[in-house]
Amino acid sequence: MSVPAVIEQVLTQHDIEFNVIDAHPSAQLQGTARSSVLQDSQGKLQAIYPAESILDVDALRAHTKRELKATSLEDVQTLCSSAQLSQLTNVPKALGLDIVIDQRLLECTELTLETGNEQHFVSLSAAQFKQLIGDALVANIAVTEAELQTTSLDSAADTDQITAAVANFTQLRIKQRLEETLEFPPCQTLRNGLSNCGLTPMPISKI
Structure with a gap:
C-alpha cells in the first residue's frame, strides 16, 4: 500500500480524489503544509498551516477561545503510533482531532500533505481540500x-x-x-x- 491505511480510509470516506507523490528531492510539491498539535483541558487540537510560515499561538488561542499549549513530543509520538504512522500527518481528520486551518491554505490551487510516512505525500485540489475539512474553523493563525x-x-x-x-x-x-x-x-x-x-x-x- 502506497499510503498508510488510516490516510486512505479518511480520504475514501470523504470521497476525496487525490494523487500519491513519491518523496524525493526532485519532486515538484505545491501548497506544502505543516502542522502542530496543541492541547488544553478540552483535549487536543491540530493546527494546519503553510510550510513556509510560523504558527501564531496567540492568534490561535484568540480564534478558538482556548488556552492551548504545545502537546509533548512523547504524546504526539503515541498519537501517531496509535494510528500506525511513523510521523505526524497533516491530512485533516486522519488523527481524529479537532482541526484549525490557516486561511492561506485555501488560497492554494493545489495542496501537498504529509501522509505519516517518509516515502509518500498526497496532493489534492483546493476544492477537494475544502470538501475534506468540512466545517472546520478557518482563520489567520500563522505568519511569515x-x-x-x-x-x-x-x-x-x-x-x-x-x-x-x-x-x-x-x-x-x-x-x-x-x-x-x-x-x-x-x-x-x-x-x-x-x-x-x-x-x-x-x-x-x-x-
Missing part, C-alpha cells in the same frame, strides 16, 4: 517572517513598540527552530534547559 519584519516594525510608533515587535519575532523564530530541532526526542539535559527558559517544544509536521 516577512510579515513580522514589515508590519510589526513599520507600525511601531516608538522605541518601546519596536523593541516589543523585535522580541515577538525573535520568540516566534526561536520556537520555530526548537520545533525543527526537537522532531527527535531530546536528551533530558536539553529538555530541562528549555523548561528553565520557559519554552515548550512544539511537535510539528514539516515538508
Whole structure:
C-alpha cells in the first residue's frame, strides 16, 4: 500500500480524489503544509498551516477561545503510533482531532500533505481540500517572517513598540527552530534547559 491505511480510509470516506507523490528531492510539491498539535483541558487540537510560515499561538488561542499549549513530543509520538504512522500527518481528520486551518491554505490551487510516512505525500485540489475539512474553523493563525519584519516594525510608533515587535519575532523564530530541532526526542539535559527558559517544544509536521 502506497499510503498508510488510516490516510486512505479518511480520504475514501470523504470521497476525496487525490494523487500519491513519491518523496524525493526532485519532486515538484505545491501548497506544502505543516502542522502542530496543541492541547488544553478540552483535549487536543491540530493546527494546519503553510510550510513556509510560523504558527501564531496567540492568534490561535484568540480564534478558538482556548488556552492551548504545545502537546509533548512523547504524546504526539503515541498519537501517531496509535494510528500506525511513523510521523505526524497533516491530512485533516486522519488523527481524529479537532482541526484549525490557516486561511492561506485555501488560497492554494493545489495542496501537498504529509501522509505519516517518509516515502509518500498526497496532493489534492483546493476544492477537494475544502470538501475534506468540512466545517472546520478557518482563520489567520500563522505568519511569515516577512510579515513580522514589515508590519510589526513599520507600525511601531516608538522605541518601546519596536523593541516589543523585535522580541515577538525573535520568540516566534526561536520556537520555530526548537520545533525543527526537537522532531527527535531530546536528551533530558536539553529538555530541562528549555523548561528553565520557559519554552515548550512544539511537535510539528514539516515538508
